[in-house]
Amino acid sequence: MRAPLLAALAAAALLATAPARAAPDNFDQVERGRYLVTLGDCVACHMSTSGNHQGSQxxxxGRPIETPFGNIVTPNITPDRATxxxxxxxxxxxxxxxxxIRPxxxxxxxxxxxxYFTRMPREDTDAIFAYLNTLEPVSNAVDRNSLPFPLNIRASMxxxxxLFFEPGEFRPDPNRSAEWNRGAYLVEGPGHCGACHTPKNLAGADRDSRRFAGGPLQGWFATNLTGDExxxxxxxxxxxxxxxxQKGRNARSAASGPMAEVVEYSTSAMTEPDLRAIAAYLKAxxxxxxxxxxxxxLAADNPQMRTGEAIYVDRCGACHTRSGEGVARMFPRLAGSQVVQQEGSETLLRVVLQGVRAAYSPHAPTSPxxxxxxxxxxxxxxxxxTTYIRNAxxxxxxPVSAADAARMRDTLRDRP
Ligand code: HEC
Ligand code: HEC
Ligand code: HEC
Incomplete structure (x- = not known):
């Protein structure tokens, strides 16, 4: 364990000073680190504010991460010594x-x-560190303290x-298959799926009793990932x-918003066996x-349903079809759709008010x-x-109220 680590550091030190990058002699470790960075979706949060995500960018x-308490700006994790x-x-x-904890x-x-990252074993974080050290150092100082008092005092953490955090590496369950355990590691560790899909308590911590039950997130609704039908x-x-x-869509649904980014920067680049492992874990x-x-x-003769149906036929049916079945992999089906029937209507209101483009994935390049x-x-x-599609x-x-729609309109005004 130690020898490759020292080699990694030596290589990293060399690379940090050499402008032309030769293949590092810890190539395997660096490649593992590159893949772990994909698993952990680091780029979605740490990329530059311009949206450039190539190489060191x-x-x-600099990207602000929205939390219920305020925005937290991501730091520079390139090997620049000052910033x-x-x-x-x-x-x-x-x-x-x-x-x-910082140094x-x-x-x-x-x-x-x-x-979530606490589940990663030391050799995985070492590999990520080795990979990050092969990046071109870029100077970019960001304002780290954007939270209001008293949360701006880091000691409050x-x-x-x-109360809410127990560090500890992933321990496989010997009674489960290797595939299931790999999925458990990916979901609970680097993939941090619950960070979005598990609803939060007032302190912003995961509500463990509601694991994967879904909840509002940055003006969207992260769907329920449990086995609920x-x-x-x-x-x-x-x-x-x-x-x-892999593709950001299937015959049932299409990924939008934060999930479109997860697909773009992370899951679309995962290996097929890893995606199968995630599915095995989510299914059990x-x-x-x-x-x-x-x-x-709601009854079909409810006034909101009748108004909604007329609007649907007029405005939506041409794409999603009158029966709500949609066109597979083009226009998502709304009948029986999980996204449409979530407890919270945030995603629906947002999609209807603002429109949406499907996730980009190299496996499915044209995005309707x-x-x-x-x-x-x-x-x-x-x-x-929206009430109509939720109950037809x-x-x-x-049901969704006009006040809900007005609130979402306000939210969208503040966000591009
Ligand atoms: C959901 C968004 C998100 C993801 C995904 C994410 N980070 Fe971060 N990261 C942050 C934020 C926000 C901070 C700053 C927290 C703070 O200031 O207290 C941070 C801080 C860090 C720090 C501390 C740097 C410092 O100077 O304090 C490191 C190291 C880091 N991230 C590495 C990673 C790596 C490696 C990955 C991928 C495996 C990753 N992050 C994925 C949001 C994210
Ligand atoms: C940054 C937040 C975030 C992270 C991290 C995240 N998701 Fe999601 N996910 C969402 C949101 C929001 C939606 C709803 C998207 C939509 O309605 O189009 C979603 C939707 C989904 C769906 C579709 C469900 C449906 O009924 O249509 C699946 C499956 C899914 N996520 C799996 C995962 C897995 C597996 C992971 C971890 C590898 C993960 N997600 C990580 C935010 C996230
Ligand atoms: C021009 C065709 C078109 C019309 C008209 C249209 N949609 Fe869509 N709709 C789409 C496409 C394409 C997507 C998928 C975008 C994506 O991949 O994220 C979508 C996505 C959705 C979703 C998200 C489904 C999911 O699984 O994530 C909902 C809900 C929705 N539309 C409702 C409506 C409603 C309500 C109307 C009428 C007010 C409407 N649409 C009109 C093309 C259309």
Whole structure:
């Protein structure tokens, strides 16, 4: 373990001074690190504010990460000595990933998902560190303290960690298959899927009793990933999960918003065996899933449903079809759709008001787009048509109010 590490550091030190990069002699470790960076989706958060994610630009930081408490700006993790992690050791890198503590002892905020990365063994964080050290150092100083008082005091994270965080590497379950354990590692470790898909308590920590039950996220709704048939992945086959993660869409759904980024920078570049392992784990979770509330559909003669149906036929049916079945891999099906029936309507309102473009994936390069309706439908009409698709064709989900639509319109005004 130690020898390759020293070699990595030596190579990294050399590379940090040499402008022309020769193949490092720890090539295998660096390649493993490159793949782990893909698994951990580091680029989606650490890329430059310009959206450039090529080479070092994927790691220069500056992107604000939205949390319920305010925005937290990502730091520069290129090997620049003054503004990046160029002076860090592999030990201090492991400590940051494993415990959320910087070399100077300051606590990191869990907007950096170290509560998931803590599952990575030392050899994995060493490989990431070796890879990051092969990047061109780029000088980019970012403002690290954008949170309001008292959260701007990093010591407040001490209490948070004591309450909600337990560092610890992943331990495989000997009663499960190697594939399942690989999936468990990917989902609970580098992939940090629960960071978005598990609802949060008031302190912003995962509600473990509601694991993967889905929740609002940055003006979207991260879907239920439990085995629930109506709102979760119960009806999805393992193949369908793999296809979605690889291509950003399948016959049931299309990834938008934050999930489109996860697909673009992370899951579309995962190996097929790793995607299968994730699907195996999601289809057989380690603990009983929280039960989703039972729902009955609104009656078809409900006034909101009648208005909504008329708007749907007029504005939406041409693409999604009158029966809500859509056109496979082109126009997502809305009948029986999990996305459409989530507890929270954030994603639907957003898609209808703002339109949406499908995730980019090299496996599915042409992205169909959905036009924006925000300028054609008022709040009542927007609420009616979303309520309709949530309760037509056998769907059942809470109705949406004009106030919900107005709130989303406000939210979108502040965001591009
Ligand atoms: C969901 C967004 C997100 C993802 C994904 C993410 N990070 Fe970060 N990372 C952050 C934020 C935000 C901070 C700053 C936290 C703070 O200032 O307290 C941070 C901080 C760090 C730090 C501490 C740097 C310093 O100077 O304090 C390191 C190291 C780091 N990330 C590495 C990584 C690596 C490696 C990956 C991929 C395996 C990764 N991050 C993935 C958001 C993310
Ligand atoms: C940055 C936040 C984020 C992360 C991390 C994330 N997801 Fe998602 N995911 C979302 C959002 C938001 C949606 C809903 C997207 C939509 O409605 O188009 C979603 C949707 C999905 C869906 C589609 C569900 C459906 O019913 O349509 C699957 C499957 C999924 N995610 C799996 C995963 C897995 C597996 C991981 C970890 C490797 C993961 N997600 C990590 C935010 C995230
Ligand atoms: C021009 C064709 C078109 C029209 C008209 C249209 N849509 Fe869409 N819609 C799409 C496409 C394409 C997507 C998928 C975008 C993507 O891949 O994320 C989509 C996605 C959606 C989604 C997200 C589904 C999911 O699984 O993530 C919903 C909900 C939706 N549309 C509802 C509507 C409603 C309601 C209307 C009418 C107000 C409408 N659409 C009109 C093409 C259309």
């Amino acid at each position: 994927g790691f220069v930081g 990046g992690i160029g002076t860090w050791s592999a030990d201090s890198f492991y400590r940051a990933m494993h415990e959320g 100077n002892g300051a606590r990191l905020y869990p907007a950096f998902p170290y509560n 001490l209490a948070w960690n004591a 109506r709102t979760g992945l119960g009806a999805w086959s393992a193949d369908e999960i793999v296809e979605y993660l 979770p380690p603990t009983a899933a929280p039960v989703a509330p039972a729902r009955t559909a 787009a959905m036009p924006a309706f925000g300028w054609r439908l008022n709040d009542d009409e927007t609420a009616a048509v 064709w056998g769907n059942a989900a809470p």
